[in-house]
Amino acid sequence: MQAQLETLSNLERRMNIALPMAAIDAQVTERLKNMARKAKIQGFRPGKAPLKIVEMNYGAQVREEVLGEQVQQGFYKAVSEQKLRVAGYPRFEPVADEGDKESFKFAASFEVYPEVKVGELAGKEVEKPAVVVTEAEIDKTIDILRKQRTRYERVEREAATGDRVIIDFKGSIDGVLFDGGSAENFPFVLGQGQMLADFEAGVTGMKEDEVKNITVAFPEDYHGKDVAGKTAVFEITVKNVAAATLPEVNEEFAKLLGIADGDIEKMRAEIKKNVEREVKRRLQASIKENVMQTLLDVTEIELPKALVQLEVGRLIEQARRDMESRGLKVKDMPFPPELFQQQAERRVALGLILAEVVAENKLEAKPEQIKAMIEEFAESYEHPEEVVQWYYASPDRIEGPTSMVLEDNVVEFVLGKANVVEKEMSFDALMGNNA
Known part of the structure; x- marks a missing residue:
């Protein structure tokens, strides 16, 4: 196999590859022989058709399969040897060369991952909102719960x-x-x-x-x-x-909220616990958003178009599923890609930046961090131990909590480097209330 790399731009590459035709022909012949042992062809008993007949019936299909596999294997071997990180999927096209009967030539056009250099964080201001949950916030929450009933x-x-x-x-x-x-x-x-x-x-x-x-x-x-x-x-x-x-705040109301003995003070304590959990979650989300924006602000990065296009596709599919789950018919509804372009670019950029920050500063998620995150999720359920067991029942289910731990590690790292400015925030502003 011969491979020649061309640099078309900062991220775009073109790989010209020549595969020996003898190796391809040998694989085609070998597969046809294997097929001949079982092939059912009219006029012959199963497995008794001559190789020439089998080739007439299946040769084109087998050659196409072998070529597809050889192109894939040849390409990924070449990029591995040259230590290239391919972003997205390559585009393959055959290269005609009438003077060379010994090789099958093709070109692969693709993009590579950019080098990511995170900018200086020292002295960069990051706003950290703070909210105190008082009895007034508990009263407001109780009023909302009353209105819901x-x-x-x-x-x-x-x-x-x-x-x-x-x-x-x-x-x-x-x-x-x-x-x-x-x-x-x-x-x-x-x-x-x-x-x-x-x-x-x-x-x-x-x-x-x-x-x-x-x-x-x-x-x-x-x-x-x-x-x-x-x-x-x-x-x-x-x-x-x-x-x-509206229901009165009494024993019956407390029972409606899951307090078995109807104790009002227990009800208020439970509501306060839930409100504080939600406040913590929203504060963390707000701080995380500020940190992510800071990372974007200090880092210049060129995005591979292929990754952005893949992310646009994922966002469109996500929007489609979301609308279908609400009972909307979206079968023939257009989803213009440009509506998702900006969001896709932001997500791709953050993904590349976060990966670099994690790798450069060894911020990988530790098992005890993942376990703590899962246990925190489980707290809001009636049987938290069952929720924990559910997560650990399959490795795939750990991916979500792991990603969240990684993001939290990055947030803590950035806050340790930047100039953190605490800002008091009202409960209503955090919760999005109009009151």
Whole structure:
């Protein structure tokens, strides 16, 4: 085998390889002989067909298989000898050479991994948010839990903000009903912004069995392009008005939250434990994001196009599965690659940078770290020991926790090098609450 390497750019390479045709022919013949021992060919008993007949029937297929294998093996042997790290998949193409009957020539075009040199971290500012969980945060969490268990009871009065109404409605523009503008027994809560402001304002103050026409102006940027910027008239029939009733914080409420004896203090302690766990998780995620951005900021890196394309494909497939899991039909839905390009580039860049930081600074995940991570996952389950056993039942299941430990090790390393600035953050801001 002969191999010649060409450098096309910083990352692009082209390998010209010549394989001895005699070796290929020998393999083809050997495989045909093996096939001949079992081949079922019309007019001959199984395994009794002459080699020439077997070759006529299967020769082209076998030669194609052998060539494919030899090209793959020849390529990876060549890149191994030249100590090249191939990024993504190579593109193979035959090279015609009428003057050489002794060799099969082909070219492989591919990219190599870039050299990654992480920039200077000393003095680089990394923000580290901090949140203190107080009794006020526990009270807010309890209020959220109460609202999640809201019950609605029918009332004989005008609908007001906070009430749930069930209505029939028919919408028309210039006297013509439009698609998506009608529904029966449609429930929504007034004041939660589920409907357009004009629509909610029109329903507010109506009573059960009342019928009324209201005028609604659709915004210019409304998602329904057919009605955006237009004015519609809706005929509203109120079927039911129900007032919200929140559960009292008492023994029964505590039992609903899993406190067997209904003890309120136990309930608050359990809620505090869960809130602190969630706060810790979100703080770690925020710090990690800041560290990752710092690594990106200090490191110049050229990305292999092949790796970015592979990552775009993974993100598209992930988005497709996510939408399907929500019951959406995505079979013929287009997923433009450019929508995922920036995210893919960021993920590829971080993957390369993190691998370099881990290798350069010996930050590999230790078994005890992985075990601690799995045990932390398991804490939120009713039977944590079963969760731990599940993870250790298969090596593949350890990959997720291992990756997270590696990232945590990198975060600690960067925080030890950079200038860490602690910043107080509100509980609501961390949790994404509007309160």
